[in-house]
Amino acid sequence: MTRMFVPGPVDVAPEVLQAMTKPMLPHRSKEYEEIHRRAAEKAQKLFYTQYRVFLGTHSGSGMQEAGVRNFASKDILCCTNGAFSERWYQCAVANGKQTNRLDAEWGKAILPDQLRDALKKKHYEAITIVHNETSTGVENPVEELCKVLKEVSPDTIIMVDAVSSLGGVKVEMDAWGIDFLLTSSQKCLALPPGLSLAGTSDRALKKAESVENRGWYFDLLLMEKHRLKDSTPMTPVIPLIYALDFQLDRIFAEGLDARFARHAAMSQKVYAWALANGLQPFPEDNCRSKTVVTIKNEKKWVIGDLNKFLLQRGMRIANGYGAIKDVTFRIATMGETSLKDVDNLLAGLQDFMKQ
Numbered sequence: 001m002t003r004m005f006v007p008g009p010v011d012v013a014p015e016v017l018q019a020m021t022k023p024m025l026p027h028r029s030k031e032y033e034e035i036h037r038r039a040a041e042k043a044q045k046l047f048y049t050q051y052r053v054f055l056g057t058h059s060g061s062g063m064q065e066a067g068v069r070n071f072a073s074k075d076i077l078c079c080t081n082g083a084f085s086e087r088w089y090q091c092a093v094a095n096g097k098q099t100n101r102l103d104a105e106w107g108k109a110i111l112p113d114q115l116r117d118a119l120k121k122k123h124y125e126a127i128t129i130v131h132n133e134t135s136t137g138v139e140n141p142v143e144e145l146c147k148v149l150k151e152v153s154p155d156t157i158i159m160v161d162a163v164s165s166l167g168g169v170k171v172e173m174d175a176w177g178i179d180f181l182l183t184s185s186q187k188c189l190a191l192p193p194g195l196s197l198a199g200t201s202d203r204a205l206k207k208a209e210s211v212e213n214r215g216w217y218f219d220l221l222l223m224e225k226h227r228l229k230d231s232t233p234m235t236p237v238i239p240l241i242y243a244l245d246f247q248l249d250r251i252f253a254e255g256l257d258a259r260f261a262r263h264a265a266m267s268q269k270v271y272a273w274a275l276a277n278g279l280q281p282f283p284e285d286n287c288r289s290k291t292v293v294t295i296k297n298e299k300k301w302v303i304g305d306l307n308k309f310l311l312q313r314g315m316r317i318a319n320g321y322g323a324i325k326d327v328t329f330r331i332a333t334m335g336e337t338s339l340k341d342v343d344n345l346l347a348g349l350q351d352f353m354k355q
């Protein structure tokens with residue numbers, strides 16, 4: 001099997017794939033509803049929330065769209081400092097919202113003072129923040145940003161994309177005051193792609209009641225109506241829900257804190273290796289991601305060639321992404337990857353450099 005140091009889709013454990021092969025059930029059956037409820041309840045623990053977690057039959061970007069459609073009639077502020085936060089901005093614009101942006105330079109975090117200034121200039125119904133920018137490898141200080149929102153604009157609905165961090169880094173939805181926290185299956189949760197999860201606060205759903213044109217597929221009030229019956233308005237992605245139910249038990253068996261520590265240690269190892277070899281991380285040093293290490297490609301490696309070399313040893317890394325595609329490369333340290341896998345990768349990179 002290839003070990004993919006790619007920020008999604010990541011490797012899936014064989015027993016998790018196996019869990020998907022159980023026979024289908026009618027989604028309006030008691031048997032299915034029981035599994036759906038169990039998986040969604042377990043997910044609450046992962047999200048550190050007392051509120052509901054929606055299970056969506058679409059990738060995480062769909063939840064970005066759900067957020068902007070449900071939680072603002074008009075004014076949204078999008079914090080942007082990378083390709084995925086830029087996508088969320090585009091998504092808000094494409095849905096006809098009056099969208100403002102708060103930019104930080106790529107490689108830098110969105111800073112609390114910057115946000116405070118923006119909130120003093122205009123009132124926003126909702127804000128979008130990407131916790132872990134998978135393009136630049138920057139982790140934004142979401143807890144601190146939430147504090148600023150509570151202080152300056154307490155009624156603003158806080159939406160956070162933790163697609164490439166949730167399950168690998170501790171994100172405490174309720175304690176931090178996040179209203180809508182979304183993630184995808186194919187990153188730190190180490191499931192196949194196609195499922196998304198979104199923790200949603202009561203006050204966010206209350207806000208949705210005042211918003212028109214929420215659409216149908218992404219109408220969270222309709223989702224909620226069906227969730228109360230342990231189901232979804234449309235046919236759910238049943239095999240992935242089987243896998244989620246199974247994988248969450250594996251995640252809790254490892255222990256959440258142990259899992260977070262493993263992710264931090266893996267990325268730490270890669271940063272240390274990079275710096276020791278004269279390779280500079282793309283992000284500033286106070287905001288570096290624990291799940292995806294983005295490195296400046298100053299040695300001008302052809303990543304396709306590097307991957308050909310690594311694939312002989314059953315490993316692969318990732319290109320840069322978005323506007324920095326050609327000037328960076330990325331090493332993801334997420335999901336099932338172990339410290340030993342990281343050692344193997346670094347040994348491989350070391351040999352590549354000797355060539």
Ligand SMILES: *Cc1c(COP(=O)(O)O)cnc(C)c1O
Pocket residue numbers: 008059060061062084130132133134161162163164184185
């Ligand atoms: C991968 C990713 C997305 C897109 O998720 P999909 O599941 O592919 O829709 C969004 N945001 C971030 C931060 C990501 O890493």
